[in-house]
Amino acid sequence: MGRIVLGNREGSFAIRQGRHVLERLTDEWPDLHLTLRTVNGTAGTEVQPLLDALLRGDVGMAVVQLECLPSQLPEGLTLVAVPRRGEARSALAARGRASVADLEAGSTVAVPSARDAAFLAALHGGLKPEVVTDHAEALLGRLARGEFGALVLPALAITTLDHRNAIDVVLEENEFTPAPGQGAIGLLVREDDDVAFEAAYSLQHRPSFDRTRAERAFAAALDGHTVGALASVTDDGELTLFGAVVKDGTTLQASTSGEAREAEDLGRELAQDVTAQLAAL
Numbered sequence: 001m002g003r004i005v006l007g008n009r010e011g012s013f014a015i016r017q018g019r020h021v022l023e024r025l026t027d028e029w030p031d032l033h034l035t036l037r038t039v040n041g042t043a044g045t046e047v048q049p050l051l052d053a054l055l056r057g058d059v060g061m062a063v064v065q066l067e068c069l070p071s072q073l074p075e076g077l078t079l080v081a082v083p084r085r086g087e088a089r090s091a092l093a094a095r096g097r098a099s100v101a102d103l104e105a106g107s108t109v110a111v112p113s114a115r116d117a118a119f120l121a122a123l124h125g126g127l128k129p130e131v132v133t134d135h136a137e138a139l140l141g142r143l144a145r146g147e148f149g150a151l152v153l154p155a156l157a158i159t160t161l162d163h164r165n166a167i168d169v170v171l172e173e174n175e176f177t178p179a180p181g182q183g184a185i186g187l188l189v190r191e192d193d194d195v196a197f198e199a200a201y202s203l204q205h206r207p208s209f210d211r212t213r214a215e216r217a218f219a220a221a222l223d224g225h226t227v228g229a230l231a232s233v234t235d236d237g238e239l240t241l242f243g244a245v246v247k248d249g250t251t252l253q254a255s256t257s258g259e260a261r262e263a264e265d266l267g268r269e270l271a272q273d274v275t276a277q278l279a280a281l
Contacts, residue, residue: 003033007059009042011135044133062188066181071220080200081187085208086156088183091167094150107149118246177228177244180215207233210260217267
């Protein structure tokens with residue numbers, strides 16, 4: 001009987017996602033001995049300790065929120081599969097306000113990353129984005145106590161934690177473009193671990209994989225810039241990619257379409273279009 005330790009990040013949201021993957025793998029591979037381990041030091045968007053644990057062999061498979069995964073993986077690791085993706089957009093929790101435009105100038109808005117802070121500032125220059133690395137549940141509690149005027153988080157994190165009622169509006173990608181890979185889980189293994197590779201691949205959802213491939217390729221080609229991206233795939237395999245870059249308080253946007261099997265090429269081509277826009281600023 002084989003044995004695989006699944007590693008996931010800290011926090012209620014990440015742990016619930018890890019348990020979901022564990023349950024699905026247990027159903028698919030009843031003869032495997034599967035366990036779940038939370039890797040310390042992975043608060044906020046930090047994922048490196050989890051990747052290090054995978055490289056050392058402390059875990060055999062890493063369950064990673066793809067918006068946290070760097071564009072370039074450490075040598076020896078491979079992204080095998082992306083299970084069916086959830087809601088990819090971000091949500092505004094603002095205690096009854098229906099849009100970002102409704103927030104009063106000077107309001108403090110908690111966000112989970114510097115990337116989100118830049119996109120929010122470009123959307124509404126009168127706000128005060130504050131990067132807070134608390135877990136989603138803690139942030140929602142702080143919002144309820146009035147410590148922030150509002151909160152922007154991945155919508156999936158809020159709904160997974162059973163706080164759907166806290167969402168005032170889900171933000172469309174042309175208003176607040178989500179981080180590449182947001183709402184998707186990546187299953188990573190060591191390249192030489194055939195058992196873990198086969199187990200992870202059994203959860204592959206190809207459209208979700210192609211969507212995130214396009215988004216991550218777009219981000220990788222614009223390394224050093226503040227980017228957002230969201231792709232969709234139709235039933236007949238056509239992929240549409242929407243990408244955005246924030247520079248000096250201005251948001252540049254572009255989109256492209258093509259065959260989903262060419263996802264990475266589409267991402268790189270769209271990055272070239274945005275690079276041309278950046279050069280014209």
